[in-house]
Amino acid sequence: MTAKFHAFLQNGTWELVPYDASMNVVGSKWVFKIKRHLDGSIDRYKARLVSQGFTQVPGVDFTKTFSPVVKPATVCTILALVVSCGWDIWQLDVHNTFLNGFIAETIFVHQPKGFEDNNYLHHCKPSLFIYSREKITIYVHVYVDDILITGSSSAHVSHLISNLSQTFDLKDLGPLHYFLGIEFHRDAFELILSQRKYILDHLLKINLAAAKPVSSSMATSFQLSRFTREPLSDSTQYRSIVGALQYVTLARPDVAFAVNKVCQFLQSPTDEHWGAVKRNLRYLKGTIDSGLIFSAHSSDTLIAYFDADWASFPNDRRSTGGYGIFLGSHLTLWRAKKQPTIAWSSIEDEFRALANTTTELL
Template structure:
């Protein structure tokens, strides 16, 4: 889940204004807790031979700088009666005079929203007095993410970021591909010629990982291509470039968060059994929705080998349950009420029965830890398992490369739209 996703859904559903602030020379506001000495700066003539300077304040370039700035900002926000979230330490909330404010911090970039514009302005003034800030107005561009807001919702995209990647790769005029990876593609760690310059591949995969903030349709290929960064080969680079060709055709796509939605939390859980052809580990994937809006997704290889597809699906359900518990706590900090039980959709009936069956047997005793956790959530009425057909399993997009028609269908179901659709009215 991204920080922007954590914040945008409540803002979108409730119509709160969202402002962006930037702190000037943030690291210089931190104090040093330990003794740090530096050589006298060039041009300072009063220093005697052998003398050094003792730092009292933080400087850019110090290892302690970012931490000390974070401590200083946290202390200041708490002095304004903000409470730091235990779910996400970059999130601060405050209830004052029946008004609710939210602050989200990324180093020296700050997002602020809430129910009272007057209190928001008061906090801006207080921050400017303490640190000096730039008020960038209503949020439009944040950490490479473009934000377009309408009366109907919020649209998040990374068009400029994608364009920069295509330009650097020399693929501005390439022929678009209909899907990120060819259907059924399984790359190898051993086949093919090693790249002369592996840093080219590593840099490209790293940029694709950041692009995943607004593009859940790339979740599987990011996980798959990320396995080969230690020893990339020519075939791996070709596959990564194929992803760029797909991005060329979907450069205007982004996540749409509709304002006309409820706050019902639900999740899709899926697994690809023995997906890895070398160690036979399975892939887990989940997609979590708040109403109609996708707020969290993930694709990850499981830590141990599953002996059956039911076991693989059940381990994926356990990971999804953990994410739901965390999201519930985060939404609680944002004063978003969640009705229980949360629906957990899976397309494997055996895994569903394991979640509901209170008995253990020899075939499932090695699953005891995961089973205890999932069943506890079911027994506490936090989670309710439900069956979904394979054709409507939205998390299927996150576990394997699909045919272009199905890939496009599931992408739309996850909330990916193009800017053309947005301008035409969603």
């Protein structure tokens, strides 16, 4: 906490000003987390200072929000490029980071607890960057305080990391191996993405680590409905595990469709829906070492596949569409999503799926 606080002061993150009754002062809170290595051992204890933005009024204190993080499709595309070109890729961590942007409004935040200035107790306080010049190209991915850097020249990348270290307190984690809960295994010919540890952690969380695996994530003839079986007495665990399953799809597109189905019952899940969630987990247990593979021998041709099942949801008769987009042999973007309105025919259903796929492809 002390290191974080002094980093804020060093970077001039805030300025203490006298309190005025007209100010809408946002609260602040310390959030603690244990960072672990891939093998489960403790890396470090981490503290974050966050503002309680829920006290702000939309349209008064702000007009729009944004999320400065890289999209998974962008990460996959760059990884495909890295493997195909034989580039190195480095992973960095910013010790004391904060989101910084130019805004028109003035925001007032309470001083962090435990670090109030006694002399001023009534005072308050893009994701992908590309460098291209001559024959040098460098890509920098920023996901809050986690950074990936790759490029055509290892010397220029090292020089960039050195320059960044002069401004920010960086930790060089070396070659990419574990990023945002995804494991990366690379040899001379391919890069494999898996989420073995992340899946295992959630199997242990609901006592399914010893469960019998199944060969598919859902039965082909099985349809979930909103009005079957008894509602769960406590849906908190259901929502938590389904959220984790959504994150698993970052490296496991084979469960995207099945996860899409269980996501449609977050408001009032039943024991039947919970059974479908556990089937997903049992399938992941049996395929825990599976993941995405990026091969060194691939073309740069974009190819897209799509499909839709007409009126498949029994409660509102809406269709589910899905697509997968490949850069050569590398799967870089995929999605399964229920369409927002009812399609009057299978042709209309297919055209909507085609339009969505074409938009993402472009």
